[in-house]
Amino acid sequence: MDDLVNEFLIESHENLDQLDRNLVQLEEDPENRELLASIFRTIHTIKGTCGFLGFNRLESVTHVGENLLSKLRDGEVRLNPEVTSGLLHMVDAVREMLSVIENEQNDGAEEYADLKVELTRLLEAEAAGAAAAASGAAEEPQKESTPTQAEPEKEAAPCGQQATASEPVQEPAAEQTEAEVPAAAAPRGETGSANTPRPQNASIADTSIRVDVHLLDRLMNLVGELVLSRNQILQHLSGVELPALHATSQRLNHITSELQEGVMKTRMQPVGNIWNKFPRVVRDLARGCGKQVRIEMEGKNTELDKTLIEAIKDPLTHLVRNSVDHGIESPEIRKAAGKHPEGVLSLVAYHEGGMVIIEVGDDGGGLDGERIRDKAIERGLITEESAERMSGKELQNLIFRPGFSTAKQVTNVSGRGVGMDVVKTNIERIGGSVDLDSTMGQGTTVRVKIPLTLAIIPALIVSCAGERFAVPQVSLLELVRLQGEDARKGIERISDAPVFRLRGKLLPIVYLDEELGLRKAGEPREDEKINIVVLQADSQHFGLVVDQINDSEEIVVKPLSRQLKAIAQYAGATIMGDGRVALILDVMGMAQKANVISKLRDQALIDMARAAAEEDLDLESVLVFRLGSGRMSMKLSQVKRLEEIELASVEKVGGVEVVQYRGDIMTLVRPDEILSERRREPREVEGAGSAREGLLHVVVYTTSCGHDVGLVVDEIVDIVETNLEETRQATREGVGGVIVIKERVTEMLDVDHLLEMGQVRFVETTMA
């Protein structure tokens, strides 16, 4: 397409977004001349440019709009909801025409006669009314001469003739006939600011340029490669004694990291770019269903990758529409409930732990658990029996199930069955998650958590049949390893489908080698050990059996070529540290291909099987470990992860042992030193200098206030299932009880109490 036209389209789209926002703002603050001037300018620019480019129809529509706007600006017409709607309709029409231009290179055949008539009618009707009102106020109009001010188009110009085509886009201010325009009821106070040019406008234009996204993608690729090369150089250098080379490589290291950061930043965009559309959406919607909604935004400048911005646009819009349509009640109901008739829709965005959190909240009626349950049963999503066992939270989460919609009536906005499940799927597709928090009568908040960027993700590297594969960390729940007897008997079958009892619940099992056709399905296996990667796809858990679990790594995601996109099991490929390519598994695709999802949609059957499994096994998994000479245990559900940490990586901060863990600082606690009776010889401090070899076994525990603590134990002994009802009274502090595990009396650690006893302090980490 013509570059000029292209540029025009990009610019106009941006301007229209701005226009939507300004118009809605203007409705709240009708006297704001600055806003009005900006709106006028935008429409005028579009009109001028399309005249120049020969898009006559588009020009004629904008022309009528511009006439109305100039009357507004001059105070001859007063702004009311009707006028705003008229103008918004015009914006819509312009948008439609722009997309026609984009597709067909001309502005189409549609004349928008109705719209023009409507705008002209508004113009005349309002002008008559306002003129009468204005005659009272003997206020002289201020001569407006903002530098970028456009020509007022007083005379009814013909619709896009040759004459306009040769006109410059913006006429010099001197040509303005502004002063001749009679009587305007514009308040003086506002005009002052309109006359002051805003200097930052110029500076923004001067210091930024447009860059093609593909170029950025290429740069991103190259930087990814540079990072790999650097890693290889650093590896080779480890055995070389050349100080100068080391210094240089260190600089290379720093520069590369900074470059990577910089290039990633260029792709970042503020989330405000999508939010800007919402005031308009909310306004139209609220008017449509007779509600009053105020929109509040916080953290507009929170940035995330451009591709993610695109990807979350639709899900977020859906959430916003949902909040207005279902969440916020009509003014009458709100008044009756003692609330302000105007509902509040809040949008909040912030960074947390390398992720971006976006919350869409309303102060509406909240989710009605009862209604959701009835609906879910009616739709056959759950059985009455399983509904009985569901907690309020679980009931609320049912709205994410496919085929669910709570709207009592189907409106044109929502309630058509395509709903929250699509939102959830779309967010999960980009590695995010959706969480719901709702209180009856007080409102609902949906929290969307998404990664900062898609280009680099943390992944678990696994091997299977001699090949390496990357599993995105976001879908990873836990790792289970079965050995010996457990490996031979641990996996059972329900009519051919392998399952594993994970803490008493049935976990469907998928063998990666069979799934990838590297081994014939159903062939008998005689594994001495089994590695199960427990994954989550679409709220369904399943276990992926792999040969080996290697490591977790940050990987640069690269797309697959066209020929390979059809294979649903792969999400992309990446280049490993050794330069070889590894495929990235698509957990969702894998689950679908392996029928994990559809099979388990047959919830009723699974619920029954699960209930049966739970009944005869009222057991809980308990982690048993060795501390000194004795054994201790804790509930496995309290354990976040089990880690092996290099002794050399333990640091001391103010007498507290800490270790860097997943981008955070984790305090290490030695339970045996706190439990005085087991105090051993004072341990030699693994401080600076004494680089001791070896690994620490660490049980990661998350405290009630959200801190991760590493409990150092001497050895992980086992994970067993046991009936905790047989727990007996504890005999000392820091111990919650005593149970018999495999014929040995074992104490259960009360971790929270233990931490209190040890007066464990945490190193506060602040987000940059």
Next chain:
Amino acid sequence: MAERRQFCTFMLGEHFFGVEVTRVQEVLRYQEMTRIPLAAETLPGLINLRGQIVTAVDLRSRMDMEPFAPDATPMNVVIKTGDGMISLLVDEIRDVHEMDEERFERVPETVSGVARELLEGAYKLDGSLLLILDVDRTLQFEAQDA
């Protein structure tokens, strides 16, 4: 003067093939590949070309020829396409040849099968034929075995 086109040439079995040089990014010796489970045998693996992931296409399989010997180290003719790069695995790379358009002829009607579908035509050389591959059609196929 007649228009002259340049071709990057290579051997595949006994046949002498050519691809227009403007379509070729580069040629490489044997590269290690990561195999792609589930993909058709025409797609034997992925290659790391300076940080770009290139999909390899087994030209023997694509042309319905005898497969490569298990210990073969095929060479790569890397082709630029609209979405990324594809590498054609061939027996041996030869020179770049400039051809007289007068020597060109379309594939005769009597040729059937894949060859007819994937060949643009042939240049008549002394004692041999240079078969010109239609790159776009060669790269159009299903990724998975049915």
